[in-house]
Amino acid sequence: MALLIKGDPKGKQKFNEFVVNKIVITKYNHVSYRIDDVAWDMTPMTEFERKGQTCTFVDYLKHHHNYVVKDTTQPMLISKLKPRKNDRLTQSDTTQRVAALVPECCHMTGLTEDQRANFKVMTDLAGSTRLTPQQRVEGLHRFIDRLMKCEAAQELLSQWSLEIVPGIIHVEGRKMDGPGLSFGDRVNLPKAGPDFSREAGLSVYDPIAIKRYAVISTQRDSDKAKRFIEMYQQVSKPLGIKMMQLGTLVTLRCFLPHDFNNALRGLDKNSTQFVVIIMPMQRDDVYAAIKKFCVSDCPIPSQCILSKTLGNEKRLRSIVLKIALQINCKLGGSLWALQMPLKEQVMFVGIDAAHDPLKKDPSTVCLVASLNNECTKYYSKAASGRVHQEMAESLRGMLEDAIKYFQSVRHRVPDRIIVFRDGGSVGAMEHIEKTEMEQLMQAQQQLAPDASFTFAVVAKRIPQRFFLDQGRKGFDNLQPGSVVDNTVTRRHYFDFYMVSQQVRQGTVNPTHFIVLNPNDAIKTDLIQKLAYVTSFMYFNWSGTVRVPAMVQYAHKLADLLSRHVKAKPHETICNTLYYL
Template identity: 35%
Template sequence: MDKEIIATPRGRGSVLLAALQRKRQEMNENIGIKLPSSEEVGNKGSVPRGRGALILAALKERKSKTQENVGSQIIGSFEEQCPKPRGRAALLEKYFRGKEVGALLNEAKIDTSRTRPDETLVQEITKINIKDEPAVFKGESGKMIDLCTNYIKLDITEGKGVFEYEVKFNPTIDAKNHKIELVNKIMGDLKLAKVFDGGHCLYLPQKIITSQRSYKLILSHNNEEVTITLIFKKQKRLGDKDCIHLYNVIFKRIMHLLLYTRLGKNYYDMTHRYLIPQHKLEVYPGFVVSIDEHENGLMLGLDIQHKMIQNQTAYDLLVEKKITSDSRNFKENVYKMFLGMCVLTRYNYKTYIIHDILWDMTPKDTFQTSDGRSLSFIDYYKNQYKLEIKDHDQPLFLNRKSVKVPGSLQKEDRMVCLIPELCYLTALSDSMRSDFSLMKEVAQCTKVSPQQRLLALKNYIDNVKNCAKAQEILEQWGLSLASDNIQLVGRELDAEMIVLGKGKTISAGFNADWNRELSNNSALMPVDILEWIVFYTAQDAVNANEFVRNMERLSKTIGCRINAPRMEKLPNDQTHTYVNYVKNKITNSTQVAVFICPTMRLDRYCVIKKLCCTELPVASQVINSRTLSRSDKLNSITLKIALQINCKLGGSLWTVRFPFRGWMVCGIDVYHGTQNQSVCGFVCNVNEHFTRWFSSAIFQSKELGDFYQIAFTRALEEYKSHCAAYPSKIIIIRDGVGDGQLDYCKQYELRQFENVLKSFDIEATICFIVVQKRINTRLFAENAKNPPPGTIVDHTITRKYLYDFFMVAQNVRHATVNPTHYIVLHNSSQLKPDHIQKLCYKLCHMYYNWPGTIKVPAPCQYAHKCAAMVGQFVKTQPSSELANKLWYL
């Protein structure tokens, strides 16, 4: 920056400079850092005049109200009250914003490669790079295919929109209901729709004043005269966060008009339900409704959702557990069962998460009401809901919820005590999920075909258009709902060629399934199984011997040598018996240990996996004897087990053609455990054919990772040891990141990888991709069918300001396929959309646990499996000797 430009700002430039300097001083005081003064920078400033003096006065007045976040609030206020700076003012803004962040990081001596930066610094960084221009990310490869989606276009009448007003009361009013009363009187006289938050922010569908207007009204409860001043702030941009939230509120009202009940975040029809009486289960149909700005404008997303509610209450389960559990560990078992469970209270149709159990409280206890009275829970539910609580000695459940406090940036915890007798379970228990007949009946209700989804979509549009009140609400805000869902043209990528053993090449085909070909051809890189052990009990001797004979017979099919194993018969199936035999029988020469268990017990499985992954690092395979008892499918089952064991020993089953060299693809996913303990799985290829993988698990406390440097450093070393050079391009595919974490992920997680490359002095480029699986977008091919594998949509319904696309990689025969959302956050590799889309589709073929395509790239699925195995069962750092093998399959 030229010093002469810095030294002579005037007008708006001097005001902006003064605001930025005050911001720096505040941050200096808050974090104790000595920052350069304006004299040290070389700027003495100038006295603002005219409009600049007015703006400066407004900034000073607002400063006293925003002490906690003075810097960002002043900049926000300045941007709202004057036009976007140009010329020298724009240069100054860019210079000082970059200089402040750099000075804070340097002078505080924050090691961003090792520690989590302060939240305020991260927020400041993420505010700098805001994309204002619409993003275009369209590929060209593949053939065109006609599609439709579950989005409905929302048109806005010209001259309408969302206009923000500030509301001031003189004298000041604290009660929210009194504020709402006065605002309702004004809007009633003007005959305008509104959204008022009960504080100082009012949204209207049109501009009624240019600057400000005052009204004098009388409060009904004390006849006090109050002056209300409406101040016009600005018109919201269509994609603004507050604007999108407002449109969602409007459709929330419409859903209530259509007699849908809100449970959690979704809406359900409580008058229609599917009953499964033999299992005391009810299934309610409903909708997921969301408004967002897409490439083709504002759209309503609508998808079918189901809610399962048990007729059994939490109290019933509590009594059942008390009868079946030992009194010494009763409370411990109850904690394990209920903590984190979601329950429904039918008296108000609200859902709650159970965060604690209050053993020292009962319904006989009292609480303080808003008018100062003491009231027992028994009397409260009797008076309020006409409900009689039968057991007066049952403990209470506690729900905590963080809510925003009006007039404050802080949140406070609100506690809600729940009566178990009135709480209905909303989730399926483990025993229910293991019941095949129950899950089959549930699937008949919840697995909806594309035809049914499209029919429900059209019925919803008709219901809204036939509801006069719903149309009135939409017209008030200048909205109109299209008469049909969005139609568009997508692309279908060509089928991939699968490379098997002995140079055999086959096509994945239209269904992207090569199970039959894999059964008749050898694996790409098989591993000989020379030393292995089979542990079994006496009751499973027949199944064990038959399994071993099949393994030896199938060795020619796989293309490897399988010797006869050591057979170890256990006297019983107790956990300590398995522990003793594993420690005494497994040696350094053992390649794999196979355990044939009479039942699948979680505690025994955890012990086996922990021993084989940490103390005695060896590939392990746990098989339920019931699986081997199916004689008609024993050959196919044994073949799948043999192939899985081969992968756990470092073998490879197949690959696809990758037309490049020197690329490393990293997959990242996080498993969330109890007590905020999470495990991050990090998996990357270590050869150029993507057949060998390096895996590591990292324990962390939050979703966003802190310690990627360690795993990434080891991955680079492993890649170099196999390929004799560091990679030239690095593609990071990150799973499990929501929309609200995208900026944070880009600024913080990406920086860790860049720091490692810088420390190694590697001139490699990075492409950072986020994968989202849990989305409500649906794609339908012609004749209301599921689109084929390889279908790409990268326009119309994609986000307006993101480089993103949707892809259907998997083949779904029943129900409706769920596409995967890919968001390219960073692309210094300058890869074209076609390159990224084809790469992701190829990697969806490389998951060795399934001879077909999966919905996410294989590195992400491997990372998911690794994190889940460590987080659920191993619960400690696995041995580094297993890092180059897919031991968690």
């Protein structure tokens, strides 16, 4: 309520923007609600009917929760409630159950943008949330000791014939070497490590020459835009990117969605390769309008940059260097290539889905497939699913389009198709196998009947944690490339845990891979090795990521389409990484 400043004509608007879609928890009964609106015509003194009697919110809180409201003039927060399981609503019944909440009775959950931007706050918070492996092991031992000494806990466990092992389980694992990577200017890494940012910043494997591009900014940011154009030219030459012409600057007076759309429509689509938009501040409506125009309405690669990002002169070169690398990928180029010593042609496929948090719009399902063994070229496809539905129903057509495009580029169908499907709990494996995997296998049998097919579910949100026992030195994180495929794996599944990424703070989270159709065509060592080496090919990060790159690309695309574009992408850009 501090935003409601007397005399501020935009006070109500500011408070609405601050609180709507936030989640609060009530002080008196600890129930969480998502705020959908603010009722400025209601106060705690407003009367409502309950069980045939009228009472005010002040009286209700006093009598039922022993809570005394101090400010009786504040507006009320409105939360739309979900239908309960026992509610029987007819098709003609459109009544929406809502809850009216007193602001002073609510705690805001999560962190505000100001808190996230506060380095000291985030550092202090990380000390409690990002525990080191040694701290986690010590905490687990303390928890187990408490359980062993608690008679009530032991009695409850004995009723279920369960026993807590006094200590953590020791399992055997192994570490795989990194793959060979090729960069520009004949730079090669025979065994790449989890961080190869130095080599990635020297030269580009497949540079795309720049003939003409445009930069759109407000008049206030025109100096930053000119500085960006100069720095972009400086960093492009060492990367091997030829720049034939400097960018054309287009300035705007206002910062509204239609202003940017008008500027984009005024560009010469035949000669402009891409457009850079410098935004004064983060605004979802402006960003969504730009991306919808550039992805769906009139396909053109676009790169949005916040004005404050270009404000630090000391870091400007490194920032523009990363932007230059990102633009090269959006134009169809690649930054490095995978050295894969396989004679057969492999197509890696990543699948992910994104959901509307408000559960209004349909879910977006995305498929990204590699087009060569070097994993430098990709094809993407998107489709809409049911509202907040994880299971995809149109995967057969999506994979068929990917195989056809692979054949048009490579003049042959792939010899091996490996699908990595992001998400999915262990309880949903049977359903995924009977629906999604069956669809994909039908597409493979239709267009590439001689190809071997492997389907693996990739789970990131898992409770398991693994620590490297160093004896007297204590416990540390597993090194990237570590695999555990015994003792803690599922009895009825072909699965394994892998750590591919490197973390500098806290404890590393492993990734769980579950192969749903194990067969003689794919050996354990091979699928583990392929899952690891593909984690090196995410061009937005010069290092390894938690999942195979195609899964991360599919996640990035699904998030962009679901949150901002909300439309089908244009077919002409399906072979570029426009969503980076």
